[in-house]
Amino acid sequence: xxxxxxxxxxxxxxxxxDMKHRLSFGAAAASIALALASCSTxxxxxxxxxxxxxxxxxxxxxxxxxxxxxxxxxxxNDAKYSASSGSCGEGLSLAVYANDASLKSQLDLWKxxxxxxxxxxxxxxxxTVDPKLIQKKLGGTVIxxxx
Numbered sequence: 001x002x003x004x005x006x007x008x009x010x011x012x013x014x015x016x017x018d019m020k021h022r023l024s025f026g027a028a029a030a031s032i033a034l035a036l037a038s039c040s041t042x043x044x045x046x047x048x049x050x051x052x053x054x055x056x057x058x059x060x061x062x063x064x065x066x067x068x069x070x071x072x073x074x075x076x077n078d079a080k081y082s083a084s085s086g087s088c089g090e091g092l093s094l095a096v097y098a099n100d101a102s103l104k105s106q107l108d109l110w111k112x113x114x115x116x117x118x119x120x121x122x123x124x125x126x127x128t129v130d131p132k133l134i135q136k137k138l139g140g141t142v143i144x145x146x147x
Contacts, residue, residue, distance in 0.1 A: 050121025050140030056084040059094050059124050066137030068092055068128070079125065081106040093127040107143070114146025 053059040060073050070088030079085035079095035081102040087093045097103040103123060110116055119131040121140040128134060131142040 046137060046139035048139050050119070050124065050135075050138055052122045053096050053124050056086055056094060056096050059096055059126070060086075060088070062138055063088075063092070063094060063126060063134065066134055068134070070094075079106055080109060082125075091129050093125075095125045097123045097125075099123075110145050112146065116145040118143050118145065 053062065056073065056075075060070050064070050068088065070092065073086045073088055073094070075084070075086040077085060078087070078093060081097065082095035083098040083102070085093065085095035095106070097106065100123075103120070103125070106125065107118075107120065110118065116127055117129060117131045119126045119128070119134040119138065119140045119142050121138065124140075126134050126138075126140075134140070135142050
């Protein structure tokens with residue numbers, strides 16, 4: 001059995017001539033692993049203002065990614081000023097709005113009604129019993145009506 005021996009900076013080594021490349025590759029692999037670990041979804045923060053959703057379907061998808069189940073979105077017009085609104089059962093209503101004025105009109109309409117918990121984004125609302133969960137994943141502002 002032959003062992004490769006080379007001089008490396010004046011020191012005797014049995015690692016061979018490609019040890020420098022092995023160390024470089026190992027350092028690069030460790031750096032990549034660390035970078036990927038720092039990009040995990042738990043570190044991703046939603047936009048503070050909640051961002052915008054183009055369609056009710058887009059909002060539904062985001063709500064599902066946030067942890068709420070919505071196997072069937074039933075379209076309705078309960079959010080009077082919305083461009084589109086619907087429900088995923090009794091405890092979850094979604095709406096998207098065409099503009100700021102429509103969103104403001106809807107919030108003004110809901111304001112005197114007691115007992116609603118609403119997460120409000122740039123052009124959307126989610127009415128639910130646990131708006132903090134939606135806020136944690138989607139951003140936006142939580143308001144409570146009737147207070």
